[in-house]
Amino acid sequence: EGALPGSADVVVVGAGQAGLSVAWHLRRLGLEPGAGFVVLDRGPDAGGAWQFRWEALRLDKAHRVSDLPGMREMGLSFDTADASRPARDVVREYYERYEQWFGLNVLRPVRVTAVSEEGPGFLVATDKGDVRARVVANASGTWARPFRPYFAGAADFRGAQVSTPQYRAAEDFAGMRVLVVGGGTSAVGFLRELEGVAASTVWATRRPVEFTDDPGGGVRAVRQADEAARAGLPLPSIIHGTGLPATAENLAARDRGLLVARPMFTVIEPEGVRWADGSFEPVDAIIWATGFRAELTHLAPLRLREPGGGVRVENGRSVREPRLFLAGFGPQASTIGANRAGRTVARQVLDELRSTGRRER
Numbered sequence: 001e002g003a004l005p006g007s008a009d010v011v012v013v014g015a016g017q018a019g020l021s022v023a024w025h026l027r028r029l030g031l032e033p034g035a036g037f038v039v040l041d042r043g044p045d046a047g048g049a050w051q052f053r054w055e056a057l058r059l060d061k062a063h064r065v066s067d068l069p070g071m072r073e074m075g076l077s078f079d080t081a082d083a084s085r086p087a088r089d090v091v092r093e094y095y096e097r098y099e100q101w102f103g104l105n106v107l108r109p110v111r112v113t114a115v116s117e118e119g120p121g122f123l124v125a126t127d128k129g130d131v132r133a134r135v136v137a138n139a140s141g142t143w144a145r146p147f148r149p150y151f152a153g154a155a156d157f158r159g160a161q162v163s164t165p166q167y168r169a170a171e172d173f174a175g176m177r178v179l180v181v182g183g184g185t186s187a188v189g190f191l192r193e194l195e196g197v198a199a200s201t202v203w204a205t206r207r208p209v210e211f212t213d214d215p216g217g218g219v220r221a222v223r224q225a226d227e228a229a230r231a232g233l234p235l236p237s238i239i240h241g242t243g244l245p246a247t248a249e250n251l252a253a254r255d256r257g258l259l260v261a262r263p264m265f266t267v268i269e270p271e272g273v274r275w276a277d278g279s280f281e282p283v284d285a286i287i288w289a290t291g292f293r294a295e296l297t298h299l300a301p302l303r304l305r306e307p308g309g310g311v312r313v314e315n316g317r318s319v320r321e322p323r324l325f326l327a328g329f330g331p332q333a334s335t336i337g338a339n340r341a342g343r344t345v346a347r348q349v350l351d352e353l354r355s356t357g358r359r360e361r
């Protein structure tokens with residue numbers, strides 16, 4: 001779409017749930033797409049990271065994808081979307097219609113390669129040229145930074161090892177003994193898909209997985225994510241905070257041994273892994289569903305990292321660089337969190353522009 005502008009008041013990096021929510025709120029607060037703000041996304045299509053997710057992932061197998069702000073005005077809602085279609089197709093289609101309906105000026109594919117300070121603002125370098133901006137709202141998500149914990153012997157493992165973003169389909173593991181590592185939604189999704197396709201599955205998690213029907217778990221999950229993000233640690237999975245819903249389907253899967261999590265193995269060997277009790281588990285493939293970290297490589301020139309490795313963000317704003325905002329970061333790593341982040345960040349962006357004189361609409 002459209003040519004890259006030489007400058008804009010605001011550059012939004014990323015057109016996933018968070019980036020689109022920021023853009024929608026900026027527009028609503030009076031900023032004009034184009035000279036006011038531009039959204040840059042490296043993906044070939046709309047849909048944020050959802051466009052890259054595996055074909056079998058359905059919306060009803062995910063948590064719940066929250067509607068983008070203003071989406072009801074279009075008569076659209078993920079709650080009534082066709083759950084028989086791949087989530088990636090539904091989200092791509094809905095986001096694309098959303099961008100057009102609200103005229104959010106998303107330019108793609110444009111990869112932001114480096115954001116550096118330049119005078120009173122930023123120089124945003126991309127693979128399609130440079131854009132000068134007074135404020136940057138970063139919403140680059142986590143998809144390209146899967147987290148894989150270190151294990152002795154991993155490099156000598158003879159079988160396949162994939163992280164969540166590389167998982168394509170259960171059929172790739174047909175007839176294999178598969179070890180799924182991680183206590184989150186993705187791990188549970190993989191175990192379900194592999195059942196009856198892989199020769200066998202075994203599930204290993206750092207913490208015991210509880211089956212709970214505690215509605216308050218979501219709040220706990222957000223608090224845990226907030227603490228992890230501030231410390232620069234990988235974000236705990238939602239399930240860790242909320243537990244696995246004790247539905248009849250999940251309990252039956254537990255009773256037949258599918259959703260039974262074992263404590264982590266201690267070492268990886270060429271043909272499998274060794275459990276803490278010394279017993280050996282022959283394994284043909286390992287799927288690391290062990291979460292993600294924020295993808296901030298393009299922000300490296302701004303030297304945001306604290307000595308402990310984390311990035312300090314207060315209410316969506318970088319503590320070290322107050323003209324930089326981060327949406328969908330840390331506890332907001334969910335679609336509902338991304339929505340809220342959009343509103344919080346957009347308001348502060350407008351205040352920042354007003355305080356340094358901005359172009360009226």
Ligand code: FAD
Pocket residue numbers: 013014015016017018019040041042043047048049050053061062063064065066110111112113139140141142143164185186295298327328329332333334335336338
């Ligand atoms: P993303 O959706 O990752 O969007 C970031 C965008 O930024 C991408 O389009 C990317 O192309 C772009 N980008 C990144 N770097 C650059 C760059 N340098 N230059 C240009 N563009 C760039 N949450 C829920 O609420 N419900 C669920 O059911 C749910 N299921 C999930 C299932 C899986 C398998 C996973 C991995 C996550 C799931 N989540 C779910 C979490 C949720 O999907 C994400 O937290 C949410 O979509 C994040 O949105 P985002 O905009 O922050 O990031």
